Amino acid sequence: MAETPFLTTISGTATSFLPLPSAWPSAGADCAQAIYQQIAGHFLGWDPWYAHYIDSGLETCWPPEASSWWNQDASSTTSLGTTFVCPGAYHAAYTSSVDSQTTRTICCPSGYNLYVAEFAKPTFPSQCTSTLTAGETLSWEKIYYESGMGNTWAPTTTTVQSEILTVFGVPVNGLNVIATSTTISSTATDTSSETISPAGMTTMASAASSSTPSRSSSSSGGASVVGIAVGASVGAIVGVLLVALIAFFVWRRRHAGRGPVPDGSTGSNSHDARNSNASSFDTSQMRHVRGYHVSDGQHAHELRGSHPATHELPVDRHNSLYELPDGEDGRN
Structure with a gap:
């Protein structure tokens, strides 16, 4: 299975796949303590946003591919896979089958458990949670808003009283496709000649949550x-x-x-000639036919066509010629 970034098409949408073939060696305690409180009051841990705005020294807590996947906007198309392993500081909290060759995995940070089995990247990371009970202490970063000064942060400690305190952890979700006689087709770009930079990649919100990559036959x-x-x-x-x-x-x-149809005659005339074997022959009709005449004293009926040759009417089964009735010479 491919271990370099590449593009493919899923349900008519170009999708960037960022493989994670091995466990990312995340740092230790510092990464786990990177917790802050949102404006709405929720506590969040393991958020790449923390390293970007609060402590840039924690950027190595997440694989670069996972940061690109999580920070993508709603119109982007980035997914982790098609080889995927949870980062070192994460564990596989949920795995489901998409089809006989494809599985999807939700990885939660260590100390966090699955809360909602939602594979697609959500607006709010509600998949993984960690709870503190009465008497436990939580250290976190508190934001202060000062006019003209911007945002400032200060370390804060909270001791849980009677109620349970919940901290949400950002998951890392990815797809695994079993290698078979088919592979993902790189329809959008030639991955052998171009390397996709995760930092500058166009991304998506619900990277193939229910769709599997389109496949085409491999060289084998x-x-x-x-x-x-x-x-x-x-x-x-x-x-x-x-x-x-x-x-x-x-x-x-x-x-x-x-x-054969005689030259100069139509199909209907040929048909009339074949029907002339009837026992009675109306000579009065022949008076109006061009070319009708009597030759050598015999009462033979001939038709003259466009061809110089004379066309004789067929005879009956006794090979006798049709004779005109007595007293009629065939002339007007």
């Missing part, structure tokens, strides 16, 4: 895909040729049964 399985495509193409061509050949034979058989 490419031959089978090409073979299937070629076989399908050849089969389609053979099918078209077979249909055309059958249609040609049907057409040829139908036209062979009709016989």
Whole structure:
């Protein structure tokens, strides 16, 4: 599975995957004590924001990839994976299967337990919590607002009285995809020639919370895909040729049964000529046919077409010619 940042497409959206193939060696007690209180009154621990605004010396508490994933805005598309291991100071609090090849994991900081199994990055980190009971003491950073001075921070200590005090910890969530004959296709960029910088990467809010990466055949399985495509193409061509050949034979058989059509005659005239074998023959109609005449004293009926040759009407089964009734010479 890939261990370098790359881009792919999930449900039509370009997504940046940041692998975490090994446990990040987070620092010790200093990272765990990085707790502050939000304006709304909630206590937060293990927040990359703390290192950015309060104590920059704690930046190594989080993997750079995890910081990029957590600090992304709502329109961004960054996800941790497709190889993922919880940071050293975290533990796997929840794991679920997306499909037969993909699992997703929610990692909580040490000393924090799963509170809400929400894989997507939320607006507020409610997945992991740690509680203090009556008599326990909490050290945290308190913010002060001073006009013209900006924000200042001061260490504060609170002793829990009768009620339980809850501290929320920022989780680190990621995807693991089992290596099979398919791999994630880098459709958005060529990862072999470009390295994505986690700090300058476009990110997203709900990085594939319920979607799995789109897959395409890898080089090891490419031959089978090409073979299937070629076989399908050849089969389609053979099918078209077979249909055309059958249609040609049907057409040829139908036209062979009709016989040739005399030159200068239409199909309807040819049909009338074939029907002239009837026992009665109305010669009065022939008076209006161009080319009708009597030759050599025989009462033969001939039609003259556009071809120089004379076309004789077919004879009956007794090979006798049709004769005009007595007293009619065929002229007007």
